[in-house]
Amino acid sequence: MTAPTLTTARPRPAAGRVGTATLVVATPLLFAALAASVVVAVTIGPADLTAGEVWRAIGSHLGLATSDLTAIRDGIVWELRLPRVLTAAAVGAGLAVSGAVMQALTRNPLADPYLLGLSSGASLGAVLVLLTGLSVSLTGAAFTGAMIAMVGTLLLARSLGVITPSRTVLAGLAISSFFGALTSLVVFWNTQGDSYRQILNWLLGSLAGADWGTVQVACLTLLLVGLPVILFGRVLDAFAFGDTAAAALGVNVSRTRWLLLGGTALLTGAMVSVSGSIGFVGLVLPNAVRLVVGSRHRLLLPYSALVGAIFMIWVDTGARTLFEPRELPVGIITVLVGAPVFVAVLLKNRERA
């Protein structure tokens, strides 16, 4: 297997719009940016705490330092801010990756992770618990709702024949509408007093309820499901020219599709159950990353995860401090930021449309 003598002036391989060399430098930089974001975001908040006090408090829990904060102020750092920042990072990463995978599976850059009815199913579960006071964990109910909706979507798509991307999208639309209507019904029927505010927070997506439990759920899912999806996702590149081409390239099309779909559903379901239906992250971020990094999923997926995590940390920090002492649901800010970015993406792709 001797390589033929290549001409010296071989064109430099372009990976998207950035060369490989740029990527080699960019990757560790992004990781560093993520770490820095966590460390800095944790020091920001309405309570009057200096950065040093915050880091010492965290350090004291890790056995690395001593802190003289009162229990309550220590609680602000260790029980409120830190879990919230970590959950935000995990949720941002999870939603961005799910979005990228869904876009690849449906071959549609306008797909988002909620296509399979996941968010409307989760909303129904959450609203039922919030309004009827069932003594079930909110996260559990939301996740169950998400899974039921997803199964409904897949069954509906299957009943139309062989499952194809467009059938899945249509079925997802139908199921989302249905569950959305049920949710509205429950809300309309049951809302008393000011209970609607809690529901609104959930429906818009909020990280205000983050604690160490949500950190566990989000991070474990990211690790156990998200990471394999990211690594396995390079296979998605083979789908660039359609199913037949992918099959001809030796890819087990249906098994790949099911595995990735299942992984994405689990990932999205877990994130939604923890933070409500935060919009735009899964739709806009992969497109924005794609503009810079290109369409190869070997790069797109991990980069989407990193950028998604950093984005979410900062958007959530904004949600809890921009209007202090008030708090906004983070889903409002993601749309406020996401919509203009989305328009920019559409304009950019106008030539290609």
Add this chain to the structure above:
Amino acid sequence: MNPIRTARPRLLAALTVATLALPLAACGAEADDDTTTETAAGYPVTVDNCGTEVTFTAPPERVVTIKSTSTELMLALGLADRIVGTAFADGPVPEPWAEEAADLEVISDQAPSHEVVLEHEPDLVFAGWESNLAADTAGERDTLAKLGVNSYVSPAACMEPEYQPEKMTFPVLFDQFREAGRILGVPDAAEELIAEQEAALAEVGKAADGTTALWWSSGEDTPFVGGTIGAPQMVLDAVGLDNVVTEDATWTSLGWEAILDADPDVLVLVDATWNSAEDKIESLESNPATRELSAVKAERYLVIPFPAGEAGVRSVSAAADLADQLDDLGLLQRQ
């Protein structure tokens, strides 16, 4: 769910002035046919209610009340026999009026529909929130007016900022009772009620100086709390509690971090069927951050039922109740 209600054009103002200029006998053209009482003194009465001009040419005899504050005000004014239906109660009617309330017809548990309200042929719909008078609930105000049905919203719940009092206080509340007495034709009963309430208010004890409090209405992740210019503040002032919330709003939503930072001495927990005080206590005590609050550690909770949290005839007794609870906690000033 209080959508902003649009203010009516001033056409009615012109009509009202014209009507007032005519001799009383000439304005007997009522849409409904209830003429059992002769035109009472003091009528016609015109009020600017949340931006809508409403004219009463006679005391309303058939009233539909929506929400507890309206129902309870009418009961307090001794007008149980004029109520043809109640709807959307926030909780059971409390003691002095509970027996009478039992006989009242309940039209609906939630906001009633237009038709259902009209079915009872009211001449007045007395609503607790502006959103009760919308197309998909009891009916829009001008639609009702065309059918000869007056509508009246508790002024404390007006949506437009120019109709909201700068700050809700008991004198403002009592003035609202006065206005209600005028339009219902029972100004004396209103004055009696006000005198009673003022006396009771004067008896209410005060918390020790500098005791801070948070009024937590609902919302577990992002608490919905009483601000500085609404009914919660009014009650807190009556018992001498300082609100840790500094925002100029009737109610507002706050992050837990801000609450932890303020560390109120006392927590006023609103007890509602959809979010009970017990639930709130449980979540406070199980959350590793909030259980460090001094009020939680010392179990300094004051409970107030939801209907008593809105400005109305229960506000004074709510204040008295809070004072009693403060006393139990040993936080009341010795008089």
Add this chain to the structure above:
Amino acid sequence: MTLQVHAITADVGGSRILDEVTFAAPAGRVTALVGPNGAGKSTLLRVLAGTQKAQGEVHFGGVDLLALPRRERARTLALVEQDVRSEFALTVRQAVELGRTPHQSTWSWGAERDDTAVDAAMERAGAAEFAARQLGTLSGGERQRVQLARALAQEPRLLLLDEPTNHLDVRAQLHTLTLLRELAATGLTVVAALHDLNLAAEFCDHVVVLARGRIEACGETTATLSAELIGSTYGVAADVLTHPRSGRPLIAFSR
């Protein structure tokens, strides 16, 4: 290696698309697969590529292609479909790199071997000159070359093409078929579905005629493509002449 197709029968959506199709395609030659629309040419190619289920046997170099595991099959043969487009922005080089998929394990990173194969494939197919361009900016002929390069990057021994000249201008058509002949000369077995009989006659030494899912005839081009055969297969009146310069059959149609 000769491609031996034996009694391939395929049902799609309840109808029998291919019925006991049997033929052989020799190595080192371009075999044309011709027939009217709906004859089953695309389906046959998909059966060979393994993306369509069928009964029967296909032997190639001593292996039963239909029984091969996916990845190994993708290393043995490559399919070039009609004008496929991608929704996503890829550069030419990235598109060609996809051809290395069957040679890469899921978890591995790019290898030197891959780069070499990709470079060679692009050179061979004439796509090297626009390696850095975006797919969406290419002309029909250029896209064709990219697809061909991708197929060659798979390092196949059997090359299948579905109507590779459909959307190309004359020059590009001739260029493509010349290229196929050159590839065949290096030892590849090439089977191309063509709708243009004259292109088939001029460039392909071997022809397989398919109609209504059945083999009408197969064999060496000059001997097989007769006016009667064309008449009965396509239902048109044709005359088979001899091209004045190349000596190949020239099929003429008249009103």
